[in-house]
Amino acid sequence: MIRKPDDNKKRKLTTASGIPVPDNQNSVTAGERGPVLIQDYHMMEKLAHFNRERIPERVVHAKGSGAYGTLTINHDITKYSKAKIFEKIGKKTDCFLRFSTVGGEQGSADAERDPRGFALKLYTDEGNWDIVGNNTPIFFIRDGIKFPDFIHTQKRCPARHTKDPNMMWDFWSLSPESLHQVTILFSDRGIPATYRHMNGYGSHTFSLINDKGKRVWCKFHFKTNQGIMNLSATQAERMKGEDPDHAQRDLFDAIERGEFPTWRFCIQVMSEEEAEKIDFNPFDLTKVWSHKQWPLIEVGTLELNRNPVNYFAEVEQSAFSPSNVVPGVGFSPDKMLQARIMSYPDAHRYRLGTNYQQLDVNKPKCPFANYQRDGAMSQGIGGDEVNYEPNSVNKAPKEDHSYDEPPLDLGKVSIDRYDHRKGNDDYTQAGDLYRLMTRDEQGRLIENIVSSLGNTKKALQERQLEHFYKADPQYGERIAHALGLKINSSAKSGTKKDIKSGVK
Numbered sequence: 001m002i003r004k005p006d007d008n009k010k011r012k013l014t015t016a017s018g019i020p021v022p023d024n025q026n027s028v029t030a031g032e033r034g035p036v037l038i039q040d041y042h043m044m045e046k047l048a049h050f051n052r053e054r055i056p057e058r059v060v061h062a063k064g065s066g067a068y069g070t071l072t073i074n075h076d077i078t079k080y081s082k083a084k085i086f087e088k089i090g091k092k093t094d095c096f097l098r099f100s101t102v103g104g105e106q107g108s109a110d111a112e113r114d115p116r117g118f119a120l121k122l123y124t125d126e127g128n129w130d131i132v133g134n135n136t137p138i139f140f141i142r143d144g145i146k147f148p149d150f151i152h153t154q155k156r157c158p159a160r161h162t163k164d165p166n167m168m169w170d171f172w173s174l175s176p177e178s179l180h181q182v183t184i185l186f187s188d189r190g191i192p193a194t195y196r197h198m199n200g201y202g203s204h205t206f207s208l209i210n211d212k213g214k215r216v217w218c219k220f221h222f223k224t225n226q227g228i229m230n231l232s233a234t235q236a237e238r239m240k241g242e243d244p245d246h247a248q249r250d251l252f253d254a255i256e257r258g259e260f261p262t263w264r265f266c267i268q269v270m271s272e273e274e275a276e277k278i279d280f281n282p283f284d285l286t287k288v289w290s291h292k293q294w295p296l297i298e299v300g301t302l303e304l305n306r307n308p309v310n311y312f313a314e315v316e317q318s319a320f321s322p323s324n325v326v327p328g329v330g331f332s333p334d335k336m337l338q339a340r341i342m343s344y345p346d347a348h349r350y351r352l353g354t355n356y357q358q359l360d361v362n363k364p365k366c367p368f369a370n371y372q373r374d375g376a377m378s379q380g381i382g383g384d385e386v387n388y389e390p391n392s393v394n395k396a397p398k399e400d401h402s403y404d405e406p407p408l409d410l411g412k413v414s415i416d417r418y419d420h421r422k423g424n425d426d427y428t429q430a431g432d433l434y435r436l437m438t439r440d441e442q443g444r445l446i447e448n449i450v451s452s453l454g455n456t457k458k459a460l461q462e463r464q465l466e467h468f469y470k471a472d473p474q475y476g477e478r479i480a481h482a483l484g485l486k487i488n489s490s491a492k493s494g495t496k497k498d499i500k501s502g503v504k
């Protein structure tokens with residue numbers, strides 16, 4: 001843990017090697033006017049280190065804020081999971097949570113219309129469990145092979161180096177699976193007022209495994225106890241100018257004041273048998289599981305109660321990965337999850353180095369032992385112990401098959417590239433969300449969409465309108481009206497007849 005220095009102790013200025021520095025104001029020169037001597041090693045080290053202060057920023061989720069806290073279990077879910085974290089009511093586990101925006105650079109404003117990252121590291125007794133989600137239960141795409149393409153549309157265009165709504169709407173209008181998340185993004189919840197006033201979701205489908213080896217599928221939800229609060233488009237524009245770091249400031253100050261934000265931790269559970277029978281793919285990241293059919297089950301309370309001491313060491317260098325699941329929690333076939341299992345640790349190895357898990361914020365708090373050795377910036381983990389396996393050393397770390405997961409029966413499947421857009425209903429859930437909104441909320445959704453889509457080429461607008469129309473004819477008509485366009489007749493004939501249009 002990084003500690004604050006003791007204010008009352010006088011401390012000497014030294015080089016990084018601990019050698020006392022006689023003068024930090026004047027360089028060593030030959031004569032009063034210079035030149036400077038290369039033997040002024042303190043100055044050389046100071047400048048050289050300064051040149052190396054920056055590391056590559058994250059390609060996505062570059063701007064973030066983080067804090068430590070605890071997860072306390074309030075309800076017994078041991079019938080679903082044998083994970084030690086759930087073993088008894090009242091159990092507390094330390095954690096670190098990093099919030100972020102997605103598309104902007106490290107210096108970008110916190111008030112952008114953008115999903116918010118919600119990445120939680122739980123330091124459990126059997127290793128670090130990372131739930132690396134967003135403030136939305138779904139995402140724009142369902143196959144990881146599309147991730148770099150999608151993110152390129154959210155970043156700067158190659159020649160002008162500006163953001164370009166044509167790139168975004170070109171991609172979205174050709175990727176109807178994005179419609180559900182686009183509807184959330186342009187709704188009131190597209191710009192949370194602060195990180196404290198939004199929900200978090202594990203987003204993917206994961207599995208829980210109990211002590212009898214029984215698996216269920218599961219979704220993770222963190223419901224804010226501060227209440228949902230959002231910024232309107234106008235408020236956000238002003239905030240970006242007045243205080244681009246408002247969400248960082250808000251989180252840090254609230255914790256400093258002792259106003260600790262909390263979230264209700266809940267799960268949804270689906271049996272393996274149900275997953276076989278339902279009429280949508282429960283591993284599709286663009287879909288939610290209806291709360292009515294799979295009600296939220298209470299698990300515990302997440303509280304953030306301690307600020308980091310050093311932003312760079314603890315927030316910038318914190319590294320999360322959906323690959324970090326602990327015994328009692330497992331993956332699912334979700335194609336996006338599978339891609340992230342590879343790509344997140346890969347990003348950390350590139351950005352922080354191969355030993356990123358030895359950094360304080362990333363290190364497990366439980367004992368850990370393996371045969372990984374050396375590499376850049378190794379902290380010597382493993383010491384003088386045997387570094388190969390099998391070996392005949394009694395106390396050397398050994399595998400333990402009691403942690404084996406039950407096999408997952410996929411039936412008879414063929415390896416292929418399956419068209420994930422074929423036969424998939426990309427419209428019903430997006431329409432459900434539209435219909436769940438009040439007339440006023442729908443009005444603001446439409447205004448927000450038009451203020452972005454309205455700046456794109458007409459052909460893109462027409463293509464995207466068909467998607468809105470298919471989700472709900474009224475949704476499409478109202479946007480078309482605001483854009484001064486007409487819905488294509490082919491879109492009308494393709495609409496599902498059973499979808500009721502309107503407001504709640």
Ligand code: NDP
Binds near residue numbers: 291
């Ligand atoms: P429910 O009525 O049971 O749940 C609706 C959910 O929508 C609530 O969790 C609510 O969050 C959330 N919500 C309300 N307004 C917005 C908004 N503007 N943006 C994002 N979420 C919002 O319905 P269903 O479970 O049948 O789902 C209907 C639709 O609700 C879905 O198509 C999906 O778009 C959305 N939704 C569903 C979630 C789920 O896990 N089932 C989770 C989040 C959204 P809160 O309770 O915090 O106010």
